[in-house]
Amino acid sequence: MNSPDQPAWLHKVQWTAEGLVPVIAQEYGSGKVLMFAWMNREALKLTADTGTAVYWSRSRNKLWHKGEESGHVQKVHEIRLDCDEDVLLLTVEQVGGIACHTGRHNCFFQKLNQGEWVTDQPVLKDPKEIYHE
Amino acid sequence: MNSPDQPAWLHKVQWTAEGLVPVIAQEYGSGKVLMFAWMNREALKLTADTGTAVYWSRSRNKLWHKGEESGHVQKVHEIRLDCDEDVLLLTVEQVGGIACHTGRHNCFFQKLNQGEWVTDQPVLKDPKEIYHE
Numbered sequence: 001m002n003s004p005d006q007p008a009w010l011h012k013v014q015w016t017a018e019g020l021v022p023v024i025a026q027e028y029g030s031g032k033v034l035m036f037a038w039m040n041r042e043a044l045k046l047t048a049d050t051g052t053a054v055y056w057s058r059s060r061n062k063l064w065h066k067g068e069e070s071g072h073v074q075k076v077h078e079i080r081l082d083c084d085e086d087v088l089l090l091t092v093e094q095v096g097g098i099a100c101h102t103g104r105h106n107c108f109f110q111k112l113n114q115g116e117w118v119t120d121q122p123v124l125k126d127p128k129e130i131y132h133e
Numbered sequence: 134m135n136s137p138d139q140p141a142w143l144h145k146v147q148w149t150a151e152g153l154v155p156v157i158a159q160e161y162g163s164g165k166v167l168m169f170a171w172m173n174r175e176a177l178k179l180t181a182d183t184g185t186a187v188y189w190s191r192s193r194n195k196l197w198h199k200g201e202e203s204g205h206v207q208k209v210h211e212i213r214l215d216c217d218e219d220v221l222l223l224t225v226e227q228v229g230g231i232a233c234h235t236g237r238h239n240c241f242f243q244k245l246n247q248g249e250w251v252t253d254q255p256v257l258k259d260p261k262e263i264y265h266e
Binding site for chain 2: 022024026031033035048078079080081082083084085101104107108109110115117
């Protein structure tokens with residue numbers, strides 16, 4: 001089970017029944033957790049081969065080259081696998097400093113504070129300026 | 134839809150069909166990603182109420198008070214929700230400095246290096262000494 005398309009290291013990942021694996025993207029340097037997404041085999045192989053993050057969009061049901069519209073590409077520094085071999089951790093350099101589609105640095109901008117979710121991160125760029133139709 | 138058992142903030146989370154939400158645990162201070170797990174409503178409420186991480190074990194199909202056997206409790210510093218409101222990020226103080234059941238600091242000890250997964254973190258404590266039957 002080793003071929004250029006399906007290298008051995010890809011088989012070590014424990015894929016879900018849908019052929020996906022959860023992925024955490026963490027910013028190289030700051031250590032901030034940027035976002036959470038999913039990959040299928042093709043996305044992971046493309047990520048490893050190109051050095052830029054490619055995810056699987058479950059809502060659009062297709063490969064999602066992160067930054068394809070926004071330019072906010074993620075340059076991959078490290079790819080890690082957890083103890084159960086069913087979760088990936090990517091360390092990335094976030095081009096543009098914006099990982100979230102809301103125009104914020106990262107997706108985890110809502111903090112639980114005395115029973116309320118409080119937004120504590122600024123919008124760095126208007127999404128209308130990021131995504132052009 | 135507000136009661137002591139089911140406070141309003143709990144309803145903001147977009148639970149999966151199984152009533153779960155993925156959770157990333159990050160170490161307060163170091164910023165290292167420790168582990169990935171799941172919570173149901175009860176686990177999240179207990180986590181918020183007690184200030185220590187409680188997950189939902191999908192393999193054992195029951196609440197998992199992290200550290201109940203090992204003593205490696207996670208003291209919760211922050212609870213964050215992402216832009217799609219379907220992923221949680223916890224910032225925690227990891228008691229004992231060991232989050233992984235293998236006796237390592239964290240679960241992401243396998244790094245992809247030239248087509249191979251390489252373990253680059255030491256076992257800090259023998260799991261046999263951590264888990265007593």
